Amino acid sequence: MTKGILKISLCFIFAVVSTNLMAQTDSNLRTRLFDEGWSFKLDSIESGPEKPDFDDSGWRKLDLPHDWSTEDVAIQIPDSIVGPFYRKSDGQTFDGFTYGGTGWYRKSFKLSKAEEGKNIFIQFDGVYMNSDVWINGHHLGNHPYGYTPFNYELTPYLNLPGQENVLVVKVRNEGKNSRWYAGSGIYRHVQLTVVNPLHIDIWGVNVTTPEVSETSAKVNVATTITNGEKKDEDFILFTQLFNAEGHNVGKGESKVTIAAGETLETSQVLMVENPALWSADSPNRYTVQVEIQQKAKTVDKVSLPVGIRDIKIDAKNGLLVNGKPVLLKGGCIHHDNGSLGSISIEAAEERKIKLLKESGFNAVRMSHNPPSSVLLEVCDRLGMYVIDEAFDAWKKTKFQDDYHLYFEENWDKDLTAMIHRDRNHPSIILWSIGNEIRERASDEGLQITQMLLDRVKVLDPTRKVTEAVCDFWDARRTYNWEEHTPAIFDILEVGGYNYMDEKYEADHEKYPDRIMLGTESYPSKAYEIWQLLQKHSYLIGDFVWTAMDYRGEAGCANTGFIKGKQRKTFVQWPWFNAFCGDLDFVGNKKPQSFYRDVVWDRSPIEMMVQKLEVPEGMRYYVNDWGWPDELKSWSWAGSEGDTLQVRVYTKSKLVKLELNGKLIGEQAIADTSITALFNVPYQPGTLVAKAYENGKEVSSTLLKTVGKPAAIRLIADRTTIKANRNDLAYVSVEIVDAEGNLVPYADDIEINYTITGPGEIAGVGNGNPIDISSFQQPKKKVYQGKGMVIVRPTGIPGEIILEAIAAGMDKDRVKITLH
Known part of the structure; x- marks a missing residue:
């Protein structure tokens, strides 16, 4: 950052002033959505569309966000079916058999007279992937990574007000580049920002809360300002903090001088009495408003929601939010939104987080990339802790066309963009710099780990850094866990363990100061892991793979009948869905979610039923990420007389099962389990499970046979x-x-x-x-x-x-x- 001439006189006013919030804050005066009125063509055209006079009259008209990989484009492609599925896709099971290719977007617009002389920027929250952008035929740049935000200044290339400008975006989703469904196109929001030459930078307000208690809080507001004028400028930087009722609870004024063509950062401190603190249980928020004022006139203004909260993490006390212990009941999620594909629409992102909260989760891990800004805003507003993750690959490839091609040249730009955009979200409690990185145990990998961590601490020293480490890759790289893993965990501030809960206690004996986090786990181990979390403070949480079904990694959680000792990981066509979520593709609870309700004491008892007839010479197989093929149902037409398996989940120590009023069995549950298993000959009627403690019934649940579809x-x-x-x-x-x-x-x-x-x-x-x-x-x-x-x-x-x-x-x- 270039520092200009900086002269500051600070005057802080710490008073509660009754103010109308809406009258004081208009965060979108300078920024507006730029989603409407685009033209689109799915084609491999190599030249022409970037030229302003190109004829796009035959292109399809649409609004953004847009994901062509979820549309019925595949009907135009040989060897496909009606729908988005393409059997010969590059990624096969990994991308869920969907079509990528090359897409072109064009948008025409005119500036108003009021926008003349302004600085104008185009902002993209996410484009998958490898995008090139032109304005009026001028190439603005290439952005390879499909998940990080980016922006370009349009000002030098724009036509006069009233004249047409043409914005063109080329998107290339080519080759085998993702281990899951990524979608294709401009799948997140686009914004246009119009500012004066003297202005607050994009992502130029950074709010931190270095001191927090129930009685007071220190709110630090650092603002980055650019002077695009040809002369030095004097101005007042005026900052206000409003509570949820719109009352002003703090003000700061700074007299600032900035040299022509320079950029500077200036900080102000606001003290807040009796703050309403943010947490997942109480997601209280404030609004920070920052203004540049000259001669009593507002030159620029930014307002954004923030939360006041304190996060502390250590091996002795665990995770403390505002001084109170918190265990992370986490789930990993991918960025897609079911039938919408990867499109990020506010209502879709809100529904996803709301459903997860309703199912007991208090934390999500963004796997394995930065999410949309919309989803983070939802997590702030609804209350959900977040691990924000940067990369799935560094320099070593997982797939031949993945991010490893771009890491060396782009890692700093992408990491900086993620943190600058996301740092004001109170929901984010950890930054993750990688997932299951192949080279993480090598000398080069350790150097990269340190490099990334050091950069994160410069960009945001207020949060700790983790990485998801997995010993799957050790076997493939002939690394020895005991020799190589301590080195990476010595660098990381929080050790992320993927599928290695059996190592927690032994590792703690050797490394008592190591903070541990289950960054991925199998759903079937929910109870055992939860017992460990409640027992050990150095374990701060667990994130199941996954919280919700997603496209791609098809059949990751498959079940079925197989021969001998065969082990099936992924299955082929027509699977398109990983099927490993607690919630299904459209948001319904699956059996493992009801099981988790018992684990987390959200329900005292649940009952599931499975029809299981094993063919001769076969065995029933459940993948590590899977769950038995059971239903919360006692309706099995045609199965009269067949034996069904009934599982009752409860923390009570005795379960009795009744069918149509008759006791058909009872079972004691071991201390290491919450499952009672019964084999029951099926007959229609009512199945009741009752749980007992010390001879007294404490809970029950029932399933009834239903009628025919009507x-x-x-x-x-x-x-x-x-x-x-x-x-x-x-x-x-x-x-x-x-x-x-x-x-x-x-x-x-x-x-x-x-x-x-x-x-x-x-x-x-x-x-x-x-x-x-x-x-x-x-x-x-x-x-x-x-x-x-x-x-x-x-x-x-x-x-x-x-x-x-x-x-x-x-x-x-x-x-x-x-x-």
């Missing part, structure tokens, strides 16, 4: 939403019997949908990991009696009517009001 039921998560493109209504689809009970064995009923009013069907889906039909056609089969329709407004207020019809079923409809 009707469709639609349930919208919200029946009133905003009339803009960034809102969505998620409509659950259920097949029910004549009494309104869900029919969980209904798998093959296809529902046809019609929509009227100012809305569209943005996606259809279900939890089936092998249903490779379209996500965008107005029809879809249900899975285990359930489906999903995502409704998106077109931008006009009014009413949307969604209707669902299926052969032999009573239809249903739901009304959604747009305002």
